[in-house]
Amino acid sequence: MAELEVLMVGYQQADSAATSVLIRQVSPLLLRFFASQCGSRPDAEDLLQDTWLQIHKVRHTYRPGEPVLPWIYAIARHVRVDGYRRSQRIRSREQAMDPLPERPAAATPVSARAPDFDELMAALPPSQREIVSMLKVSGMSLEEVARATASSVGSVKLKAHRAYEKLRAVLKPQNQEAP
């Protein structure tokens, strides 16, 4: 992660090579984070682009020597909340003309094969989903996740524990599924 800090300082100093590498390293993590949060790939891509624009605008607020990922994820969360508010505002003014297709219930047990990560994440509430995503996808430490979510390490641990408990409950063992 120290490498990211060097790249971030390079970004602040307008080093285009460092910026390019930073974008290449962080974007896949952020895209995965948004995809697990909003469920739709195009929305996740839009949020990713908005996040980079916001990061670019406030890149001077990164203090060299501090961990980079909590700074980036804190901005990403902010962009996601803004995006959610915007979409809610638009949705409140829209009129549905066709009946919407039925969505599968999130809490139903998933199949017995080891389910896909995103499939599994759909069963979690957003606050637990983002914690698991930061821990497992981005490989952030508990302290870094606490910084990004403006909460304590204890609260992150508790949310992660509850999330794993819930995920385990959602999973169905193979011997139960067999007729």
Place this chain on the structure above:
Amino acid sequence: MSCDDLDRLRAESPHSASSGWPREAQQHLASCERCSQLQASLDSSAQLDFPEALRSRIEADILPGLRPVSPIPSTLRVAVTLLLCSMVVIAAANWRLGLDGWYARSRLQASVNFSLLGISILALANALAQQMMPGSRRRASVSLYIAAPLLALLAANVSVFGYRWNPNFVPIALSCWEIGVACAALSAPLFWMALRRGFSLDPVGHGATAGLLAGLVGATVLEIYCPYLDRLHTSAAHVGAAVTSALLGAVLGGIKGRIERRAA
């Protein structure tokens, strides 16, 4: 080891691969189908696919307008600047208003009140300096930073000051409250200068914290100036000025946040 113990292990050491877990955990993982399925799914999170076109779009948005920027000052530097601004306002205001309150107090009253005000101002200046950077370490929530100094000051007022009936309570309290709010308004632009380069993710909370810091500067001016040592007066007028300032800060922060959201 139970499934719950394994969940706890996962939560407490999120990075360690299951191969590095204790033998009991690995034995449980091998025998429990749900836990092994969950582990397999969590491990699959590392597989990522990222479209090159999207990366090119992001680079096209950012790289052409790339200019060097100087990072915001360190937390310590910003906090010291805020403290200096506070001291300048307190010194200037009391130079003009006088020190009657300082001389009217007993040693106990002065030490309790000014220690609390000093600690609160220090803690708020540090919190504001940290909040300038998103994702910085937070020792407490914004609501605690706001509620704790106010409650501590109220408790100190009740415990170290007595109560005396005063027929002119309302005009005297109003006059003190006005002075407190005016001093807060004087310090607010100085604080804004020190904090303007930061990016707050919670404009309302940030505004309320900055407002409370300005309000505590006003309350300190009043404590030094005002000789009315009545618990009702100090709570309503002196602490009341700080509460008013925090509320005004929250409103201004909310307006700023709304404007920024609309602009985006």
